[in-house]
Amino acid sequence: MNQYEKIYKRTLACMLSLFIGGMFSINILTSNKLFSDSENRNLEQLPKFSIQNLLEKQYTPSYEKYISDQFAFRDFWISMKSDIDRTIGKKENNGVYIGKSGFLLQKFNKPEDQDVKSKIEAINVFHLANPNVQQHIMLVPTAISILENKLPNYVSQVNEVTYIDKVKKSLNKEINFIDVYPILSSKKNEYIYYKTDHHWTTKGAYYAYLELSKNMKFTPNPIESFNIKNITNSFYGSLYSKAGFRHIDPDSIEIYEPMEAIKYKVDYVDEDKTSRSLYEMNNIKKKDKYTVFFNGNHPLVKITTENTNGKKLLVVKDSYANALLPFLLSHFSEIHIIDLRYYNDNLNMFIQKNKIDQMLLLYNANTFFEDSSITDLSE
Structure with missing residues (x-):
């Protein structure tokens, strides 16, 4: 030497x-x-x-x-590792694909057949137990099904829509299945899903609201009747946190406020809290800015509006519903919102006690097939 x-x-x-x-x-x-x-x-x-x-x-x-x-x-x-991963062509990390144009896309995992069957049976049993309630189901495809053109090259993905169709075909024929795939697919070149988060945007939720109106037989409010406000341009969502990929442009969040103001009251029942707004604007300063809608998820929320038509809607949901619910205020006198992941009381008794007319089960497909609490419907 x-x-x-x-x-x-x-x-x-x-x-x-x-x-x-x-x-x-x-x-x-x-x-x-x-x-x-x-x-x-x-x-x-x-x-x-x-x-x-x-x-x-x-x-x-x-x-x-x-x-x-x-x-x-x-x-x-973490940022350095992200740069190295992208340089060597890594396409996935922690169940998240890094797609084209900076899109992060949540991987859809094939559900167990028995789990799917159990959830379908629970929904059908619940329907039979509540024959006087008109029931609607909306399973929203996630970005990976609508924005397939954003997937990285040579990625083989389980078809999420196939499983949505399986649920649709197995439900009691009296249950109204609301298929939002066609309308979302037709708008895929618009900003209907966040790039860094697993949720749809408010615009995506609005298009689903239009489809919902056809099935529920009410006249939707045209987009021109809303004041669309951009409340942040610095939203980094759940997929950004989960994947670890960095140096990606942030998302923006919009809220649609009706130009003709609707008076309403929001009761967060379990928290014993009342609000005059659907939005928690202080959350724009936090990391999880999507919680600007309803301040996140809660076991039970009741919205009472000035609408005098007497219609009462129960929404059983995941967080995808949070961006869509504001569009429904002008169509119902009461909207009751339940998240089964946190709600422990008997749902059949709740429907009877509150004299519910219609029920909407609204989940994104990924949560629907992974969340076991849906089987609680049959209890």
Whole structure:
């Protein structure tokens, strides 16, 4: 080994030692963070040591998660990994595809046949138990079915629409299935899904509202009757947090406010809170800006409007409904909103007590096939 090789290796070893020592010192001196804005989740905190936790092999995994979550400049390293992944042509991370034009698309996982059958049976049983309630179902295809042209090349994807059709064909014929695939597909060149989030945009929800009006037999409000307000241009959604891909343009969020104001009251029943607005505008300052709609998800919400037609609607839903519900205010006297993931009371008794006329089951397809709480309908 010549003199230059020795100098090179010693210099390299010295630089590596300085880097490791520096990072070790920074990690010790840096205070722990409680929350990651970019990942939209709570970070692991230092686990409490005990001999029992150590022997039961609980301490070491928790400590490894703690070190990973609290590592200095974590966001920088994640961003660097994202750049490397994209450079080498990686197409998927953590169940999210990085598509064309900067779109992030949530992968659809094939559901188990028995799970699908159980949910269909639960819906049919619920219908038979409530024969006087006109029932509608809307299963919304996610972006991966509508924006197939945005998928990366050579990606083979399970057909989400096939499973939606399976549900449609298996339902009791008296249940009204609202197929929004055609109208969403015809508008796929418009901004109807967020790029960084799994939800549809307010415009996408508006097109579904038009389809809903045909099935529920009410006259929809034309788009010209709304004041469309852009409330943010810096929304990074759930898929951005989940995938870890960085250097992607943020989304914007719009709300459609009727030019002729409708008086209403929103009761968050379980929280014992009342509001005069469907929107929590302070959430625009937070990471999860989609919670501007209804301040997120709740077990039970009741909207009472000035409409005197006496019609009462129950919406059983996931978060996709949050952007569509504001369009329904002018068509019903009362709208009751239930999220089965958090609601524990008997739904049949709720319908009888509140004299519900119509019910809308509204889910995006991905949540519908993954969420087991839907089977609670038959209980």
